[in-house]
Amino acid sequence: MQEKKSIHGSWASRWIFILAATGSAVGLGNIWKFPYITGENGGGAFVLVYLVCIALVGIPIMMAEVFVGRRARQSPVNALTDLAEESGHSKKWGLVGFMGMLAGVLIFSFYSVVAGWVLQYIVSTASGALNNISSDDAGALFSGLLADPTTLLMWHTIFTIMVVVVVAAGVNAGLERATRIMMPALFVLLLVLFGYAMSTDGFEAGWHFMFDFDVSKLSWDAVLVALGHSFFTLSLGMGTIMAYGSYMPKRASIGSTVLAIGFLDTIVALIAGLAIFPIIFSNGMDPAAGPGLMFISLPVAFGQMAGGQFFGFLFFVLIGVAAWTSAISLLEPTVAYLVEKFEMGRTKATIALGVVVWALGIMCLGSFNFMSDVTFFGKNTFDFLDYLTANIMLPLGGILVSVFAGWVVKQKFAAEELSLKSDALLKLWLFVVKFVAPIAVAIVFVLNL
Numbered sequence: 001m002q003e004k005k006s007i008h009g010s011w012a013s014r015w016i017f018i019l020a021a022t023g024s025a026v027g028l029g030n031i032w033k034f035p036y037i038t039g040e041n042g043g044g045a046f047v048l049v050y051l052v053c054i055a056l057v058g059i060p061i062m063m064a065e066v067f068v069g070r071r072a073r074q075s076p077v078n079a080l081t082d083l084a085e086e087s088g089h090s091k092k093w094g095l096v097g098f099m100g101m102l103a104g105v106l107i108f109s110f111y112s113v114v115a116g117w118v119l120q121y122i123v124s125t126a127s128g129a130l131n132n133i134s135s136d137d138a139g140a141l142f143s144g145l146l147a148d149p150t151t152l153l154m155w156h157t158i159f160t161i162m163v164v165v166v167v168a169a170g171v172n173a174g175l176e177r178a179t180r181i182m183m184p185a186l187f188v189l190l191l192v193l194f195g196y197a198m199s200t201d202g203f204e205a206g207w208h209f210m211f212d213f214d215v216s217k218l219s220w221d222a223v224l225v226a227l228g229h230s231f232f233t234l235s236l237g238m239g240t241i242m243a244y245g246s247y248m249p250k251r252a253s254i255g256s257t258v259l260a261i262g263f264l265d266t267i268v269a270l271i272a273g274l275a276i277f278p279i280i281f282s283n284g285m286d287p288a289a290g291p292g293l294m295f296i297s298l299p300v301a302f303g304q305m306a307g308g309q310f311f312g313f314l315f316f317v318l319i320g321v322a323a324w325t326s327a328i329s330l331l332e333p334t335v336a337y338l339v340e341k342f343e344m345g346r347t348k349a350t351i352a353l354g355v356v357v358w359a360l361g362i363m364c365l366g367s368f369n370f371m372s373d374v375t376f377f378g379k380n381t382f383d384f385l386d387y388l389t390a391n392i393m394l395p396l397g398g399i400l401v402s403v404f405a406g407w408v409v410k411q412k413f414a415a416e417e418l419s420l421k422s423d424a425l426l427k428l429w430l431f432v433v434k435f436v437a438p439i440a441v442a443i444v445f446v447l448n449l
């Protein structure tokens with residue numbers, strides 16, 4: 001078969017694909033969200049369930065997304081439509097791609113608000129405003145930020161523009177270039193974080209909180225949160241990895257590539273937890289503090305540390321970088337689709353989408369101030385969109401992709417694309433995407449009703 005190429009471009013090498021996909025995966029999900037949901041759900045048992053979900057459901061589904069994308073070399077909607085048709089199934093499968101694009105837009109709207117907090121904290125650490133801050137003052141400072149829509153809007157706008165500029169430049173001049181510059185910086189973050197985590201006083205307490213499993217404390221809701229987060233953190237269930245896969249070189253092995261991405265993402269999340277919980281415990285703070293956890297604990301810790309102003313600054317810069325590379329990937333599937341469908345220029349498509357996500361983001365930042373009365377099912381807009389996307393849309397998208405890869409697409413395609421080392425591995429993968437992943441997700445859904 002002759003090799004198809006994406007009209008949007010291709011990654012220069014397998015390594016660039018790994019770095020770009022890792023850039024998408026490693027983000028606020030790891031450093032901001034994972035620690036706070038672990039805190040809210042009691043620690044150990046939650047972490048265990050999360051790790052099981054990554055290994056059993058996340059990795060196989062990521063392989064499915066990459067294979068579908070690379071086979072079709074198009075944006076998710078068109079990839080799913082064409083492969084379904086080639087396999088003698090309904091073109092309606094393309095609808096899964098639409099749900100994914102919607103999820104990307106909704107996620108971006110709250111993601112950008114949190115990224116905005118990070119930008120504010122870059123400035124605050126740089127200016128020394130957080131030096132020697134007490135945990136009460138750090139809490140008050142964060143609440144003050146949330147209560148101030150003008151400042152939030154400014155940062156949300158700046159972040160959206162940063163993302164639009166990169167995506168508009170295209171796969172090679174934009175996404176790939178950003179990857180080459182930002183990912184090495186991210187690995188420095190990993191090392192700084194790690195050294196820092198090891199040196200904190202409460203390291204042991206943090207370790208116990210994260211790894212002592214008491215399964216009796218686990219609710220079905222916590223299992224759903226863990227499952228949903230495993231999709232969110234790996235950027236699965238909405239077509240991002242599928243879009244990135246459509247730019248992947250033919251000669252790269254999908255299995256080992258995906259393992260590398262999953263491994264890096266998991267390591268970053270665990271290290272973030274091990275950096276944040278010790279500080280929480282050694283300062284008598286509440287691990288279940290919610291979304292503000294990182295923004296209150298880290299300033300306190302850095303404020304007390306020798307050289308803390310510098311390291312704190314560095315730290316928030318690097319979280320900002322992680323958020324940036326992830327947010328880029330939230331827009332890519334939709335931009336690719338708009339370009340394919342309407343033969344629009346990429347710049348125009350990106351700006352149009354940018355305006356939509358920016359406007360929705362205003363509702364999210366308003367959740368903390370002028371729109372705090374607006375609720376959906378008892379949650380403010382920010383919490384509602386977070387819950388809806390991570391706990392419902394992504395797992396649903398994930399099951400559908402899994403069923404698609406296992407039951408709909410010709411098995412010959414999967415065998416060719418994945419070219420796993422042995423037949424047994426292929427059978428194992430098929431068994432997981434056909435049965436294990438969809439059934440596990442379905443059970444968790446049903447038990448939550």
Ligand code: PFF
Binds near residue numbers: 107236
């Ligand atoms: N994986 C990102 C994180 O952990 O922060 C968030 C994300 C990016 C989710 C892209 C979904 C996505 F398509």
Ligand code: NA
Binds near residue numbers: 234
């Ligand atoms: Na992640």
